[in-house]
Amino acid sequence: xxQKQLLCCRVNGEERQFAVAPNRLLLxxxxxxxxxxxxxxxxxxxxxxxxxxLIDGVPMLSCATLAVSCEGAEVTTVEGLxxxxxxxxxxxxWVECAGAQCGxxxxxxxxxxxxxxxxxxxPSLDEIRDALSSNLCRCTGYMQIYESxxxxxxxxxxxxxxxxxxxxxR
Amino acid sequence: xxxxxxxxxxxxxxxxxxxARTKILGLGKYADDLHVPGMxxxxxxxxxxxxxxxxxxxxxxxxxxxxxxxxATGQDAxxxxxxxxxxxxxxxxxxxxxxxxxxxxxxxxATSAEIAExxxxxxxxxxxxxxxxxxxxxxxxxxxxxxxGSRPHNIEKEYHHSFGxxxxxxxxxxxxxxxxxxxxxxxxxxxxxxxxxxxxxPDDRLMVYSSTQVPYYLHRTISEVxxxxxxxxxxxxxxxGSGFGGKSEVIPIEIAASVxxxxxKRPVKxxxxxxxxxxxxRGRPRTIVDLKMGITHGxxxxxxxxRVVQDGGAYCGFGPVTVLYSGALIGAIYDVPAVRFDxxxxxxNKPACGAMRGHGTVNVRFAFESMMDELAQKASLDPADVRRxxxxxxxxxxxxxxxxxxxxxxxCIEKVVDRSDWSKKKGKLPRGKGIGIACSxxxxxxxxxxxxxxxxxxxxxxxxxxxxxxxxxxxASDIGQGSDTMQVQIVAEVLGVRPERVKLISxxxxxxxxxxxxYSSRVTFMVGNACIDAAKKIREQIFAxxxxxxxxxxxxxxxxxxxxYKRDDTRMRVTFDEAVxxxxxxxxxxxxxxxxxxxxxxxxxxxxxxxxxxxxxYSYGAQVAxxxxxxxxxxxxxxxxxxxxxxxxxxxxxxxxxxxxGSVYMGFGQAMQEEMVWNxxxxxxxxxxxxxxxxxxxxxxxxxxxxxxxxxxxxxxAKEAGEGSLAATIPAIANAIYDAIGVRLDTVPFSREAVxxxxxxxxxxxxxxxxxxxxxxxRAVNAAPCSNNGESQK
Numbered sequence: 033x034x035q036k037q038l039l040c041c042r043v044n045g046e047e048r049q050f051a052v053a054p055n056r057l058l059l060x061x062x063x064x065x066x067x068x069x070x071x072x073x074x075x076x077x078x079x080x081x082x083x084x085x086l087i088d089g090v091p092m093l094s095c096a097t098l099a100v101s102c103e104g105a106e107v108t109t110v111e112g113l114x115x116x117x118x119x120x121x122x123x124x125x126w127v128e129c130a131g132a133q134c135g136x137x138x139x140x141x142x143x144x145x146x147x148x149x150x151x152x153x154x155p156s157l158d159e160i161r162d163a164l165s166s167n168l169c170r171c172t173g174y175m176q177i178y179e180s181x182x183x184x185x186x187x188x189x190x191x192x193x194x195x196x197x198x199x200x201x202r
Numbered sequence: 203x204x205x206x207x208x209x210x211x212x213x214x215x216x217x218x219x220x221x222a223r224t225k226i227l228g229l230g231k232y233a234d235d236l237h238v239p240g241m242x243x244x245x246x247x248x249x250x251x252x253x254x255x256x257x258x259x260x261x262x263x264x265x266x267x268x269x270x271x272x273x274a275t276g277q278d279a280x281x282x283x284x285x286x287x288x289x290x291x292x293x294x295x296x297x298x299x300x301x302x303x304x305x306x307x308x309x310x311x312a313t314s315a316e317i318a319e320x321x322x323x324x325x326x327x328x329x330x331x332x333x334x335x336x337x338x339x340x341x342x343x344x345x346x347x348x349x350x351g352s353r354p355h356n357i358e359k360e361y362h363h364s365f366g367x368x369x370x371x372x373x374x375x376x377x378x379x380x381x382x383x384x385x386x387x388x389x390x391x392x393x394x395x396x397x398x399x400x401x402x403x404p405d406d407r408l409m410v411y412s413s414t415q416v417p418y419y420l421h422r423t424i425s426e427v428x429x430x431x432x433x434x435x436x437x438x439x440x441x442x443g444s445g446f447g448g449k450s451e452v453i454p455i456e457i458a459a460s461v462x463x464x465x466x467k468r469p470v471k472x473x474x475x476x477x478x479x480x481x482x483x484r485g486r487p488r489t490i491v492d493l494k495m496g497i498t499h500g501x502x503x504x505x506x507x508x509r510v511v512q513d514g515g516a517y518c519g520f521g522p523v524t525v526l527y528s529g530a531l532i533g534a535i536y537d538v539p540a541v542r543f544d545x546x547x548x549x550x551n552k553p554a555c556g557a558m559r560g561h562g563t564v565n566v567r568f569a570f571e572s573m574m575d576e577l578a579q580k581a582s583l584d585p586a587d588v589r590r591x592x593x594x595x596x597x598x599x600x601x602x603x604x605x606x607x608x609x610x611x612x613x614c615i616e617k618v619v620d621r622s623d624w625s626k627k628k629g630k631l632p633r634g635k636g637i638g639i640a641c642s643x644x645x646x647x648x649x650x651x652x653x654x655x656x657x658x659x660x661x662x663x664x665x666x667x668x669x670x671x672x673x674x675x676x677x678a679s680d681i682g683q684g685s686d687t688m689q690v691q692i693v694a695e696v697l698g699v700r701p702e703r704v705k706l707i708s709x710x711x712x713x714x715x716x717x718x719x720x721y722s723s724r725v726t727f728m729v730g731n732a733c734i735d736a737a738k739k740i741r742e743q744i745f746a747x748x749x750x751x752x753x754x755x756x757x758x759x760x761x762x763x764x765x766x767y768k769r770d771d772t773r774m775r776v777t778f779d780e781a782v783x784x785x786x787x788x789x790x791x792x793x794x795x796x797x798x799x800x801x802x803x804x805x806x807x808x809x810x811x812x813x814x815x816x817x818x819x820y821s822y823g824a825q826v827a828x829x830x831x832x833x834x835x836x837x838x839x840x841x842x843x844x845x846x847x848x849x850x851x852x853x854x855x856x857x858x859x860x861x862x863x864g865s866v867y868m869g870f871g872q873a874m875q876e877e878m879v880w881n882x883x884x885x886x887x888x889x890x891x892x893x894x895x896x897x898x899x900x901x902x903x904x905x906x907x908x909x910x911x912x913x914x915x916x917x918x919x920a921k922e923a924g925e926g927s928l929a930a931t932i933p934a935i936a937n938a939i940y941d942a943i944g945v946r947l948d949t950v951p952f953s954r955e956a957v958x959x960x961x962x963x964x965x966x967x968x969x970x971x972x973x974x975x976x977x978x979x980x981r982a983v984n985a986a987p988c989s990n991n992g993e994s995q996k
Contacts, residue, residue, distance in 0.1 A: 069235035070228020072443075074393045075476045079891040082393060110228035123226040127218045130856045133864065134682025135225030136393040136443030142226065161898040168890065170393050171444050171682055173867030174898050175906075176860050 041102045043068070044112025052099045059083045061099035062109060070110040070139045074168070081167030084140040085109050091147040091166075110139035113146060121187035122146050122180070131180030133171035140167050145181055153188055155181070211762065212691045212701055213918050216856035220687045220706070221441070221680070230441045233397035233413045234473045241399070242271055244462050244472035245318035246455065247308040247325055248481060249300035252334035252551040252883030253349065256299055256307070256327060264310060264324035269317035272465040273325070275308045279461045281427045285419060285451040285556075287653055289358075289518030291350055292554070294427060294457040299332070301349055301516035302551050303884055304481030306454045311462040311470045334883045338490070338513040338548035349516055349549040358514055358547040359522040361811045363529055365601040366540030371505025375496025377580045379573055385565035385932075385950040386877035387488040387513065389480055390558055391895050394443020396482060397473035398456045400463035409436045410460060413443065415450040415681050416719030419652070421711050423452040424460050432711075439709035442681040446868070447557035449681070450721040451519055453482050480878070480888035484556025487524065488513040488878075489565040497577045501588040505540040508532055510566060514547045517554035521547040523652075523814050524555065527562025530815025532570065534600045535611065535643045535822065536592035541601055551883045557721060559868055560644060560928040568950060571640035571933030576946060584628065585937065586619050586639050589824075603807035607819050608921070610848025610911035611641060614824035617846040617907045622826040629941065634831050636942025640933035641824045644926030645817030646850075646916070647724025649800040654813075658797035659724070661715035662732040664693065664740050666792040670782040672697060672704045674736075677717030678729040679709045683924050684857040685725045689733050691853055692917060696737035697744075698761030699778050715795070723922035726853065727818060728798045730917030736796025743792050747785035748776060801915070819913045821926035822848040825866065827902075827934035831942040833961055836954030840870060840902040840935055847906065850913040850921035861924040862906040869931025870904075871896045877951050 036051040043066060052061050062068045062085070071094055074082035083094040086108035114120040122145045125131060132138040141164065148155060148163040155163065160181050161174075169177060224230040261273045276297035284290045295306050308325055312318035335341035335349060341356040349356050372378055398412040408430060414420050417437045425432040442449065455472040462470040474482060492509040510528045514521045529543035560567075578585040594600070596609030618639065619625070627637045651659055663675040674693050680686040686706050694701040707713055717729060745756035748766045752759075752774050760769050767775035776784070785792055806816030825845045831838050845866050852858040875894050879886045887893045912919035936947050945960030 063235075064237075067237070068228070069231065072232070072394070073234070074395065074443075075890040077476070077889050077891045079889065080393065110226075119226070126226045127222040130219065130222075130860050132219065132222055132225045133684070133860055134393065134442060134444035135221070135230060136232065136682075138225050139228050165897045165899045168393065168895060168897060170391055170446070170868075170895060171864050172860055173863035173865075173904050174901050175863045175904050176856075177898075 037100060039100055039103060041104060042106045044108060054098070054100050056099045057095055058085070058097040058099045058102060059094040062094060068109050068111050072136055072139060074136065079168070080137070081140040081144065082137050084143040084167065086143055086147060089147070089150070091144050110142055113142060120146060121184040121191065122149065124187060125180035125183035129179035129183050130176045131172065137167060137169045141169065141177060145184065149184060149188060154185060210695055210918070211698070213695045213853050214851065214855070217687060217691060217701065217854050218856065219684050220690050232394055232441045232443055233399055233411050236399045236411055236440065236471070238401060238469045241469040241471055242311040242313060242466060243315045243318050244309055244311045244459055244470045245315065245322055246306055246458060246472065246478065247322045249296065249303060249305040249307050251300055251329050251331055252303050253332040253347070254300050254329035255332060256296060257330050258328045259308060260326040261308065264321040267317060267321050267324060269313040270310055270321045271313065271468065272311045272462050273308060273321070274458065274461045274465060278465065279427050279457060283423045283427055283452060284518050285520055285652065286518060286522060288522065292517040294454050294461060300329070302553050304553055305516065306458070309458045309462060311466050334551040336550055336552065336880065336883045338511050338550055341548050341550050342546065349551060353549055356549040358518055358549050359525060361526060361529060361543070361545045363543040363602070363809070363811065365533060368505045368507055368540040368542040371540035372496045374498070375504040376499045377577050378494065378496040379576055379580070380492070380494040381573060381948055383491040383493060383569040383572070383948045385489045385568060387485060387555070388558065388872050388876050389483060389485040389878060389893060390446035390448035391890065391893065392444040392446055392448050395474040395476055395479050396449065396453050396455055397471065398459040399469060399471040400459035401469040402463045402467045407434045407436065408460060408463060409438070410456070411438050411440050412456050413449055414439055414456065415442070415445040415679050415721055417679060417709050417711055418677060418716050418718060420452050420456055424457065427457050428460050428464055436710070436712040439679050442679070444682040445720065446559045447561060447721065448484055450557050450719065451484055476890060477888040480885055480893070481553050483515065483553035484519055486558040486564060487515070487555035491566055491569040493569045493573055495573050495577060497581060497588070499581060501578065501581055501583045501591040503536060503538050503592050506532055506538055507542040508566060509544045511546045511548060512555070513550050513552070515550055515552045515554040519554045519556040521555065524557065524562040526811045526814035528566045530602060530604070531563045531643065532566060533602050534604045534815070534820070535641060537594050538601055552880070559865065560925045561722065563644065564929040564932065565950070567642050567929035568932040568936065571930065572936050572946065572948070575638065575937040575940065586615060586624055589615055589639070589641055602815065603812065604815055605804050607915060608850060608911040608913040609822065610909040611822035611824065613909045614822055614846035614848055615641065617909060618824045618826045618844045621844050621905070621907065622828070624826060631941065634833060634942055636831065636938040636940065637826060637828050638934045638937025638939070638941055639824065639826050640930040640937060641822070642926055642929035643820050643822045644922055645722055646727040646819040646821060646922040647817055648722045648814070649805045649816040649818055650813040651718055658799045660717040660728045660732045661795060661797040662729065662736045663715055664736045664794045666740055666782055668783065668786060670779040672699065674704060674706045674733070675714045676706060676708050676729060677714040678725050679720040681720050683720070683861060684854065685720065685729065687857065688726055688730060688853055692730055692733040693737045696734055697741055699764050723925045726920050726922060727916055730853070730920060731798040732796040734796065734917055735798065736794045739794035739796065740792055743789050744781050744785045747788035748781050750788065751784060818915055819850065819921045821922045823927040823930050825927065825930040825934040827931070827938045829935060829938040829942055831939060831957060833943060836957035838874065838939055838952060838957060840874065842903040842905070843870065843931060843934065844905050845907065845927050846909050847923060847927050848909040848911050848921070849923040850916045851910050851919035852908045853918060853920050855908060858908055858923045859906045862927045863904045865925060865927040866904045866931050867896065867901060869928040870902060870935070872950060873932040873935045874951055875900065
């Protein structure tokens with residue numbers, strides 16, 4: 033077994049220090065070491081997007097990221113979306129428009145959508161399709177996911193812009 | 203309860219899923235999210251051979267590896283099992299021989315996944331390879347080396363049915379066509395890989411959390427294989443990352459984890475890799491359909507004949523049911539006077555097929571609806587008109603004895619025709635653009651249970667105590683389709699309370715009464731009716747107490763808006779909380795039990811195989827697809843699909859739309875890009891990278907229109923919504939491709955090569971590339987001379 037090393041990073045706004053083996057995937061570190069099981073494993077070849085998290089605001093696949101590479105980074109998982117006590121508009125959209133059926137792909141879609149709306153607060157349908165093509169959903173046929181995103185866009189436009197999932201938002 | 207009873211408060215209104223919040227917060231627990239102290243990790247050793255005798259297994263080196271807690275092989279659990287009573291042919295670990303690449307040979311429980319995997323490498327298995335059977339038509343001819351000794355010539359089951367007078371029907375026809383169709387094998391590809399956590403309890407009980415659609419059948423099977431009484435086993439279904447049928451049989455890890463937990467007396471969790479999901483499989487079989495159909499000049503179908511061969515894989519699974527469904531629903535959507543069906547479920551050395559969304563009906567419906575389009579063209583009729591011409595006159599009984607109680611297909615056809623501007627587009631679009639129509643249907647639950655009995659198919663209990671909370675205990679398995687929400691809505695509606703007051707405890711064999719599971723689209727119809735039954739019994743108890751206080755008859759009372767009041771004097775009212783206290787004083791704590799079993803006259807005929815197909819009610823759907831075909835590359839883009847679905851009554855339109863669109867999406871995937879590709883007996887694409895389910899980029903715009911035919915026996919008139927639409931998508935696309943370029947495609951998925959081949963043929967050019975099997979095999983003729991002019995038909 034490889035010698036573990038100490039990893040210091042911020043996860044969902046909190047300082048975390050824990051020991052991980054150099055070959056440990058961020059996905060396993062999140063799910064098993066930090067018990068943040070919201071991030072899912074749906075495949076073994078980085079094709080489904082269920083494990084997406086934000087690393088310093090950029091959506092990344094945690095199944096293709098070594099945990100040790102997150103030294104000093106800000107990691108946001110689905111559990112860290114939204115401000116304290118309030119849902120992110122994206123999450124609200126997924127509830128109201130039935131973006132989630134079985135819900136297994138939902139965390140990855142939420143992460144991808146939050147990142148999309150930060151860089152493009154008013155995306156067209158084509159831009160939504162393009163951004164979400166990194167994630168697979170087997171239940172919805174995507175139509176209610178587009179509705180969920182549109183709900184979040186409208187909600188974003190109405191509310192005070194608080195960047196979701198950042199330390200400032202907690 | 204009919205829809206006309208009163209204006210509904212929650213029924214028929216879009217309602218977000220009751221479990222949506224826990225899912226979007228990332229807090230919901232799926233099986234692989236569970237972790238308990240002392241938990242071991244299990245891994246499975248799979249066979250590298252398609253068909254081989256096991257000569258010896260040496261586990262000694264693996265057992266010596268530090269951290270390995272137990273190794274299990276066939277000797278540890280030799281009791282065969284299977285979802286059907288007639289198909290107990292698989293053991294959790296192969297006992298004498300392996301039957302497909304990926305078959306289960308042994309399992310290890312260790313203190314970490316890494317150690318478990320190292321241990322698998324240390325297990326030595328000596329095999330003696332046997333002749334593998336990979337092609338079903340070759341397999342059927344096998345004289346030796348049969349996959350199961352008890353199944354001569356590798357035929358799992360064959361059925362031969364004839365209804366009406368098919369010979370006379372074909373004689374009556376003005377146009378007859380015959381064609382061979384192929385459909386490739388597809389997998390459910392549910393996003394959650396299967397996972398099971400089995401916990402051995404200190405009092406020698408077993409608790410199993412598993413990603414299952416059928417907790418009750420799992421409960422039974424663990425009991426049989428682990429030789430423990432059911433009352434010492436508890437099965438709990440946590441959140442499920444969807445199933446589509448892939449979790450509707452007992453899957454090897456569920457037994458493997460149980461066996462290892464019993465052996466180690468510790469918790470053992472096993473989660474499949476995505477590759478293992480493809481070996482566990484149970485998907486839609488590769489199917490060969492030889493179809494013949496006759497119609498009159500006016501477009502009326504006179505007879506249909508189908509020979510169906512399903513490449514079932516190495517074990518029985520749901521196989522006989524799958525092949526029976528492929529026949530039973532041929533003659534049940536339209537008024538077909540005569541049907542002949544020959545169905546073969548064939549064993550091959552590949553992962554076992556099973557139930558997948560639209561179970562058994564999808565590939566035959568593709569053939570049927572494609573051929574209708576072809577015959578319409580030969581008769582110079584509008585394909586939509588041909589479908590109108592052949593409608594059933596419900597209520598009725600179909601030629602094969604299926605009872606039709608409600609029938610929204612006519613309205614579905616009109617809706618999609620109107621919405622798509624069909625009459626302006628069909629045959630009138632520029633070359634390369636096309637439009638196609640097709641219909642489909644499905645059962646709202648099987649009228650006969652898998653294990654025949656007269657017991658209810660589902661039971662629901664309700665408890666209301668002094669806190670006035672309404673707790674529903676139901677065995678039904680929500681796998682993402684929203685059945686928990688449906689039950690909450692129904693109970694709230696009947697009791698006249700807000701849905702927030704209703705708490706559902708579901709799918710835990712220790713707490714909830716038995717429900718047969720989430721398969722055959724049975725839950726809304728059956729569990730919904732049981733919920734109405736149970737809630738009405740609670741309401742009766744409450745009304746009795748309130749009526750006593752008001753000095754009136756219970757029949758004068760109404761429950762709505764969280765109050766109970768007199769219908770003709772609304773000043774006489776009490777809140778629901780007050781009424782519950784009154785009733786408790788009157789009765790003691792309120793409890794009730796509701797159940798459902800399909801009526802006797804819905805259970806079908808008496809012939810061999812008659813048990814599959816009958817349902818208390820059927821859903822119907824019609825779809826129009828529009829495509830753009832590039833004649834240079836053969837690329838087909840599906841631009842949009844308009845789907846109308848008769849779900850009886852949309853209890854929750856938000857959920858119904860999600861189910862219908864999801865079905866269309868899955869049909870689109872099968873039509874255009876999904877296929878399990880084999881090199882002999884080896885699966886070449888067991889991953890989501892290479893087994894390509896559609897992303898947002900390929901997926902067409904899909905619009906869902908709901909049709910409500912108000913079934914007389916459905917809960918508030920409801921029928922199924924989760925499967926029936928899938929089957930129409932594939933032929934709607936095929937027919938649109940024909941409209942675009944004049945090429946009939948008979949092999950699913952529709953490939954660019956087949957499109958180009960068809961275009962070359964049409965242009966009269968000798969094809970350079972050999973077409974995929976079956977292409978262009980149609981034989982369409984005017985009806986052959988016939989001594990019998992069909993008088994016998996009358």
